[in-house]
Amino acid sequence: MIRAKQISIREFRGVRELTLNLNEKNFAICGPNGTGKSGIVDAIEFALTGNISRLSGAGTGGLTVKEHGPHVDSRNKPENAQVSLTVHIPSLKQDVTIVRTVKAAKTPKLVPDTAEIRAVLNKVSLHPEFKLSRRELIRYVLAEPGKRSQEVQELLRLDEIEATRALLQKISNACTKDFTNQKDARDRAGIALTSAIAVTKLSAASILEAANAKRALLGLPPIAELEANTSIKDGLVSTTATPIQASKVAKAVAKADLETTRLALKNLVGEEHKAWITAASFQVAQLTSDVEFLKGASKSQLIQAALKSYDEQVCPVCDTPWTPEHFRKHLTEKLNKYAAATKKKSDAANEIQPLITGLGELRRSLLTAAKYGPQLMPPVECPEVKNFVASTDAKIQTLSNLLPLEETIAILAEISVVPTAIGDELTKLEVAVAALPEPSQQDAARDFLSVGQERLVAYRDASLRLKKAASAAETAKTVLDTFGESTTAALDKIYKDVEESFSRLYRLVNHDDEDNFKALLKPSMGKLGFDVDFYGRGFFPPGAYHSEGHQDGMGLCLYLALMSHLAGDAFIFAVLDDVLMSVDSGHRREVSRMLKSEFPNTQFVLTTHDEVWLKHMRSAGLVDGKQFAHFRTWNVDAGPTEWDGKDVWQELEELLAKNDVRAAAALLRNYLEYLSKELCQSLRASVEFRGDMQFTLGALLPNAIAKMKKLLKAGRVATESWGQTEKSAVIVAREESFNLATQATQAEQWQLNTLVHYNEWANMHKGDFEHVVKAFRALEDLFLCRTCNSTLYITPDYGEAESLTCLCGESHFTTKKKAAA
Structure with a gap:
């Protein structure tokens, strides 16, 4: 995307005033620890993104760009902390200078400023992974599989895949749940229909056989075929009940319905139901420590949006100032707890569902039984049944929501308790129905056809709703499976390409002893395993047998492989901040050769505290001529001081002007030692x-x-x-x-x-x-x-x-x- 030409830093981090000419070429920055190398890296990152990753993330509590980006002597004047970076944009064939101050970190000044330039630079700012430090490097190698998957997918800009998959999974689960509910409703309607027409197996043939038998008693023609709109009582004329029949209740149907109600009551106190209660009670007990997160679980989407919108300074929701590390840590912990609470809630809901189904069946049976009361002569009042049905509705609602949790726990403790008055009222209904006179065959046939048609219509409606729910569930599952299969195949290919590229790069660096090296990236749901070959003895995690130096080399090679896949030909700029501190000197030379040969179009800015590493970079041709800065010391007043002849001789003059011969002698000795090494090398x-x-x-x-x-x-x-x-x-x-x-x-x-x-x-x-x-x-x-x-x-x-x-x-x-x- 871009190549760096020149950077000027003023009052930023540990730098007071410094200009480096990078010339769109590889550039090395060398110096002992504490001489200001990382300040240059921070300045480049700040110029391009407005952020400093070193001041965010784990272990950086209390650090912010606004507070700690300026030099310590300019901390109260963030407008003086400025970085000016001139870059070349190959795609536009144009140079642009980015001027950014800590005070206005999010609003850089661009010269020139065009929509095309801003589009390119905005894209660069969205890819802060152009900078790699050892802290970031080693996380790819030694991270846990779940964390590595997250890190790698974020680097490859694949993190939205998991969010989309989760959304599709949620839709599929909702459709499946609706399908289950509609199936239960259809099954209940089927039971009611079989009870009304007294058949053991529900089918078009059995319905027609039973209906035509009753129609024959009434002199009605038989129905040849049962279609979607066929009425089994077609042709039936409404008649007034005979004087001897004091009730409108169909005795046979009522008896069957009351038997179903008794069975539902019996199931409520049965052993299977008690086992469900025990399992559900255990799961609900696991939620007692997560009540607050259960109440706010719906906020997780808001939190995710806040994390994406955070500007490193204030919360995008409430405008409260936060440090980046604290903000991300706080919200990430909340998201994790929301996710854990939601998982526990889902487990509890699965255990509670059979209880909800049982209560629902009992409720419907009691309502069916109670409706006969007013139709009997004399009427049978059922106030306790009605009250119990109302309380059951509330229990079902609470169990479905799980909240308030204390109410759910109380319901589970008393769910099998049925008031004695319920049984008494059912007995009164049973006695009253039994006392009804036996209807004539014609009256029984009329009742059969009327009630049967009513329940057949209810069964048809339930079947239609079930069909729609089944179609929706199948479609949702097909979409989820297709998405999963296609993304898995794509991810497998991505990881396979990265795996091959990584292995090849690592072999180039370690060809002397690991010329047959291979690696395995093993993606699974939410995880990414990473095993490497150990001298043909098998595949193991990198930390198992490989040295720290080899792990550093693996981290760099994996990063380069990922970046190559991510950016392709646009991978033309990278900052490597002391990433090979533990690699032995022999392999550093090979790293230099690998970077030069495999990434000839990429401009690398490299920092190191080791002069040998700098010499390897120069001797391998990775860094040309004067394309390096060699820092010799740092102090708070002057910032980093380069090993530059003009700089040293000027400083010697200043020391002698103060008559400080001892300090001048020490400086001259140190400089000559440095110079002698350079001369012997050249x-x-x-x-x-x-x-x-x-x-x-x-x-x-x-x-x-x-x-x-x-x-x-x-x-x-x-x-x-x-x-x-x-x-x-x-x-x-x-x-x-x-x-x-x-x-x-x-x-x-x-x-x-x-x-x-x-x-x-x-x-x-x-x-x-x-x-x-x-x-x-x-x-x-x-x-x-x-x-x-x-x-x-x-x-x-x-x-x-x-x-x-x-x-x-x-x-x-x-x-x-x-x-x-």
């Missing part, structure tokens, strides 16, 4: 190897001087052999100047000359030491190009030297003689 000078990599100044500078003399001599001889008289004269002049400079510093007799030892320097007077500083500055100048100020270096990087050159080519001459004719 000139490929031979140095006696030390396993601890702690080389003294006496072991480095004389070797660099000797190698430069040798190269100058070789260059003079070579240019003469080629007949390059003018170039040869330049080298001769440089040789003379170089010899005079080395004599002035007496550096060739370094081990014997006590003058150059730090203690002797520290005891010198200002006037004497000024000559030492001047001599060494003159010596340094002769290792540099006067035009581009870069250190002279040998080409090629290995084998026989062919030339001594600089970055601009102005100070270039061959060291290879012309072959004899």
